[in-house]
Amino acid sequence: MRFVLDAEQRLFGETLDKLLTEAAPFGVARDWAAGRHEPGLALWRSLAGAGVLALAVPESAGGAGPLPVELVTAFHELGRHGVPGPYAETVATAVLLGRLPGGSPASAWLPAIADGTAVVSLALPPAVPYALDADVAGLVLTVDGQELRAAVPGEARTSLDPARRLFAVTPGEVIAEEAAAAAAEGYDMGALVCAAQLVGLGRRLLEVSVDHVRTRRQFGRPIGEFQAVRHHLANALVGLEYARPLVHGAALSYGTPDFARDVSAAKVSAAEAAYAAARIALQVHGAIGYTDEYDPSLLIRKARALHSAWGSPAAHRARVMSALA
Amino acid sequence: MDLDLSAAESFRAEVRHWLRAHVPATPLPSLETGEGFAAHRAWERELHAARLSVVSWPEEYGGRNATPLEWLVFEEEYYAAGAPGRVGQNGVNLLAPTLFRYGTPEQLARVLPPMASGEVIWAQAWSEPGAGSDLASLRATATRADGGWLLNGQKTWSSRAAFADRGFGPFRSDPEAERHRGLTYLMFPLDAPGVTRRPIGRIDGKPAFAELFFDDVFVPDRDVIGDPGEGWRVAMSTTGNERGLTLRSPGRFLAAADRLVELWRERGDASDTALRDRVADAWIRARAYRLKGFETISRTDDIGAESSVNKVFWSELDVALHETALDLLGPDGELAGEWLEGYVFSLAGPIYAGTNEIQRDVIAERVLGLPRAGR
CATH class of the missing domain: 1.20.140.10 (Butyryl-CoA Dehydrogenase, subunit A, domain 3)
Structure with missing residues (x-):
């Protein structure tokens, strides 16, 4: 079992980092927030071209997956760069569709997910009540008991994270029966990649904060010389350093009976660590971090939004405890 | 590196089996008491007889060359079995790694086997009244003497020193040097003439640590670890293990x-x-x-x-x-x-x-x- 990434996986992460750095995703996120989707959709196609979405699609349907370790590697980078769009929802849907018993007409969407031509969203109430970016998704699904249904997007809801465009949905036509088990697996994968995204964005906020305190001077010296500031950042690192192995460990337990429990442990830890990093980033930046215009504040907002997306920490702790006790 | 967890499973089974048969049914008295210290020392002897006291060490010193994975597995089984606390841990975890890095073959052969069996229990002597977090300000001295060194001064908060046999730590050997320079890392007997130990009750009253006073305590050259004057470097190699x-x-x-x-x-x-x-x-x-x-x-x-x-x-x-x-x-x-x-x-x-x-x-x-x- 590999508890660290192998050379190929590391290279994959580095390739995505480079691709995303060049794409200037903070600008893409601001466009996305304003309803200008084209740059974000172009990035979607690039990422699909790099193989990100195929990782969730079974080989039989034109994908390469599911490959959970590669998925969390990719989502760590999506998180670090604050990429907008329903990536976790699309991955969860791909896993769900790939697990439907006996095949379903909806499985025909899988090749289009893998190659990036389909943008998909998903609502899984109660933990995932709204469909993210339903206005750009070609397919929006929801699950009602055992039934997988088309979801009819309704009213848009405003998120703290302006790049998260949420839509209430009502269940529409039935797409597949006996879908609850597949939906549960889709949910677990969605929560896992969301956890990876959180660790990535927490890491980025720590990097940005370190840069800031090295250069920002007060009282004649960099504020990074003040112990109160240094200890905040050290604490942020400790949290993130122990969230990452949980995310990786959960990816390794895909396909075992412990997967749901391990995903929950990872999501709790990633959400708390990323949110703590966001609070610390806000604090050490002072007022600039509290502005809309400062790009890292997009990540500060996303950290809070994702903290409770794909299951709140309380819900995931409850799941851990019901698996244990 | 790929970690094959199954490779350690037969070792896990052996350890589990042994512990099931040997872990005392009722917990030993606290190892921070005289009675408990003796009971825990006896337990170390029993572990050692099964070659389980220092599994990751080379065989010649009482170990079994366990891989890091096997060591982790040993520790999982050990604590899962509710086995006693490790009274020798300061020697095994903090002194031995330093010796493996800086010790001479003679030191390894002389010091490690009795450490593995619990015959000699070690106490770490680093802190001083004026040198806690700021360890580099330590003032206890080692002065050149014929064939060795004379220790003077005071160490404190020395865990297990109330009942342990020997201690180790850095002393200032060059009175002209400051801070990290001019320190020498030494091993010394706690029952030697000139050593006074005063047990200190920790917050629940148990004598878990002690103050040590040195009055011309002779330490032979063979008990210096690393080169004289290089004590800071030697000490810092321990902190990685400790933390x-x-x-x-x-x-x-x-x-x-x-x-x-x-x-x-x-x-x-x-x-x-x-x-x-x-x-x-x-x-x-x-x-x-x-x-x-x-x-x-x-x-x-x-x-x-x-x-x-x-x-x-x-x-x-x-x-x-x-x-x-x-x-x-x-x-x-x-x-x-x-x-x-x-x-x-x-x-x-x-x-x-x-x-x-x-x-x-x-x-x-x-x-x-x-x-x-x-x-």
């Missing part, structure tokens, strides 16, 4: 977290979700520490200053885990027992081996790359 995985292995926290979940099942009030969440967090954090341990031993590079990240994590986890247990016990939480003993022990964690404030400074400077600063 890293070896001093507090994941197995210890996994076992405690499992017992906490058990306690929740027995005593928990299902409607108290706040307490339930703390139990969940303790379990999650223990699992994180285990996975991080696998990650660490899979790496080929030295973790260096990242060991400070470890130390902050495990010491805070230990306190939180035991606080949660005491809260679960409610009004019985203050009563003497294993949870309270563990709690008292855990409270020292954020202080010893370099306070967590010092660790955060190390993390800030050497892991995050922040500018050097006054404290």
Whole structure:
């Protein structure tokens, strides 16, 4: 079992980092927030071209997956760069569709997910009540008991994270029966990649904060010389350093009976660590971090939004405890 | 590196089998008491006879060349079995790694076997009244003498020194040199003429540590570790072990977290979700520490200053885990027992081996790359 990434996986992460750095995703996120989707959709196609979405699609349907370790590697980078769009929802849907018993007409969407031509969203109430970016998704699904249904997007809801465009949905036509088990697996994968995204964005906020305190001077010296500031950042690192192995460990337990429990442990830890990093980033930046215009504040907002997306920490702790006790 | 967990499973089975047959049915008296110290020493002898006291050491010194994975597995089984605390841990975890790096073959052959068997129990003597977090300000001296050195001055907060046989630590050998320079790392007998030890009751009164006074205590040259004057470098090689995985292995926290979940099942009030969440967090954090341990031993590079990240994590986890247990016990939480003993022990964690404030400074400077600063 590999508890660290192998050379190929590391290279994959580095390739995505480079691709995303060049794409200037903070600008893409601001466009996305304003309803200008084209740059974000172009990035979607690039990422699909790099193989990100195929990782969730079974080989039989034109994908390469599911490959959970590669998925969390990719989502760590999506998180670090604050990429907008329903990536976790699309991955969860791909896993769900790939697990439907006996095949379903909806499985025909899988090749289009893998190659990036389909943008998909998903609502899984109660933990995932709204469909993210339903206005750009070609397919929006929801699950009602055992039934997988088309979801009819309704009213848009405003998120703290302006790049998260949420839509209430009502269940529409039935797409597949006996879908609850597949939906549960889709949910677990969605929560896992969301956890990876959180660790990535927490890491980025720590990097940005370190840069800031090295250069920002007060009282004649960099504020990074003040112990109160240094200890905040050290604490942020400790949290993130122990969230990452949980995310990786959960990816390794895909396909075992412990997967749901391990995903929950990872999501709790990633959400708390990323949110703590966001609070610390806000604090050490002072007022600039509290502005809309400062790009890292997009990540500060996303950290809070994702903290409770794909299951709140309380819900995931409850799941851990019901698996244990 | 690929870690094949199944490769350690037959070793796991052997260890589990042995422990099941040998772990005392009733807990030994606290190792921080004279009676308990003797009982724990006898237990070390028993472990050693089965070649389980120092599994990762080479065979010639009493070990069995266990891989890091096998060592982690040993620790998991050891603590899961509820086996006694390790009275020799300061020697095994803090002195032995230093000897493996800086010791002479003669020192290894002379010092390690009796350490492995519990015949000689070691105490770490680093802190002084004026040198705690600021270790480099230490003032106890080693003065050149015929064939060796004479130690003078005072060490304090020396864990296990109330009952241990020998001690080790840095002394100032060049009175002209300051701070990190001019220190020499020495081993010395605690029962030698000129050594006075005064046990100190820790917060629950048990004599878990001691003050040591040195009055012309002779130490032969053969008990210097590394070169004279290089004591700081030798000492710093210990801190990585102290803060890293070896001093507090994941197995210890996994076992405690499992017992906490058990306690929740027995005593928990299902409607108290706040307490339930703390139990969940303790379990999650223990699992994180285990996975991080696998990650660490899979790496080929030295973790260096990242060991400070470890130390902050495990010491805070230990306190939180035991606080949660005491809260679960409610009004019985203050009563003497294993949870309270563990709690008292855990409270020292954020202080010893370099306070967590010092660790955060190390993390800030050497892991995050922040500018050097006054404290």
